[in-house]
Amino acid sequence: MPIYEYLxxxxxxxxxxxxxxxxxxKGLHCPGCGSHNLRKLISKAAYHVSEDSRIDLFNPNARQTDGFYKDSRNIGLSAKKMAKSMGIDTGGRFDEKLEKLRTDPASIIKDSV
Ligand SMILES: [Zn+2]
Known part of the structure; x- marks a missing residue:
């Protein structure tokens, strides 16, 4: 069954x-404000786009649903976007840490204590 993303x-x-x-x-409405003024986002395809594109598409000011944060690929996206917009290369160490955070969040907590 297709899951579509809407804005x-x-x-x-x-x-x-x-x-x-x-x-x-046609009957869909926004869970936040009830509006029917929605735009379908490219969802299925978006799952295969590069992280760079995900960062570009990510709007840190938009309210996100719980599902957004359950998708581990979205963890750290905000930080990365910020770094990218400031021209900072987060480099391998950051990616490494992020990857750890995505796959094994408990290890980060252990490391930082
Ligand atoms: Zn709304």
């Missing part, structure tokens, strides 16, 4: 929804 054009909230039929899509 609310009223409050900038991004959310995901399972859509089985075209008709169902």
């Amino acid at each position: 609310c054009l009223e409050c900038d909230m991004q959310f995901q929804s399972l859509v089985m039929k075209k008709e169902e899509e």
